[in-house]
Every structure is written in C-alpha cells, then in structure tokens.
Amino acid sequence: PEAEATGALLGLATAPPDRRDGETYATSGGHRLSGSAPAREAASLALAERGSARDLTPLTALLGPDSWFGAHETAVQALLRIGTEEAHEHVLAFCFGTKHFYTWHVGALDAVAAARGVRLGP
Numbered sequence: 464p465e466a467e468a469t470g471a472l473l474g475l476a477t478a479p480p481d482r483r484d485g486e487t488y489a490t491s492g493g494h495r496l497s498g499s500a501p502a503r504e505a506a507s508l509a510l511a512e513r514g515s516a517r518d519l520t521p522l523t524a525l526l527g528p529d530s531w532f533g534a535h536e537t538a539v540q541a542l543l544r545i546g547t548e549e550a551h552e553h554v555l556a557f558c559f560g561t562k563h564f565y566t567w568h569v570g571a572l573d574a575v576a577a578a579r580g581v582r583l584g585p
Contacts (some may be wrong), residue, residue, distance in 0.1 A: 469510070469518060470514070472506045472510050473510060473521040476503055476506040476507040476530070476531070477524050477525070477529070478503065487508060487577050489559055504533055504534070506553055507530070507531050507534030507538075508533075508537055510522060511534060511537035511541045512537075512541070513541070514540075514541035514542075514544050515545070516545050516547060516550075517540070518545075519542070519553075522542055522545075522550075522553075523538075523542070524540055526553065539554055539567070539568075539571050541556050543574050546578065551575045554571050554575055558571055576580055
C-alpha cells in the first residue's frame with residue numbers, strides 16, 4: 464500500500480496540465496484522480512513531507528521543469544533531511560540549474576557544503 468500511495472501521489476503531483484480545461488488527471492489502480500491545481504499542490508507537499516530515503520526518486524521528480532514551483536523548496540528540504548550523497552547531488556543539480564536564487568537556495572547550498580565539510584567564508 465505504501466508504494467501504491469507514493470505512486471499515486473507522484474502521478475498526481477507531476478501530471479502535466481491539460482491545456483483544454485486547466486485540469487489534470489492521474490490514475491491509480493484504474494481510478495481517475497482529480498488533477499486540479501490544488502490537488503497537484505497537495506500531492507506535491509505530501510510527497511515532500513514523507514522525506515525518507517525510499518522517496519528519493521519521487522522527491523527529485525518534484526524538482527523537474529514542469530513541476531509546481533511551490534514544491535521545490537519543500538522537496539529540497541526533504542532531500543537535505545535524507546542527507547545521502549545522492550540526495551545532495553540532486554539538490555546541487557537543481558540549484559545549479561536555477562536562474563534566480565532565493566534565500567532558501569543559498570541555505571540549501573550551505574547545508575550541502577557543511578555536510579561535506581567545506582568551510583565557507585573566513
């Protein structure tokens with residue numbers, strides 16, 4: 464059930480918008496799930512709250528170019544909590560691909576540097 468729930472959340476969170484009516488749909492076990500913007504956002508945040516090592520792939524999917532922007536910070540924070548080298552690599556790749564840095568981007572880079580023992584500043 465846990466893997467199925469994660470799969471359903473991932474499908475809903477990453478479903479592309481339907482250009483005709485502004486809604487998206489994801490399927491789980493043959494059932495059609497509402498894909499309205501609030502549903503996508505709730506699914507994205509639910510995935511980020513899980514934040515365990517087994518959720519690494521779904522969390523990185525939330526950092527994709529077509530994902531909801533509001534999930535980026537929570538997904539990055541979840542990856543930092545996982546704390547593995549692979550999770551940190553995904554955080555670095557996401558941050559390096561960002562054109563505009565917010566404070567949380569800098570905080571994420573600082574957290575990875577600290578975890579790797581890199582001293583910043585004097």
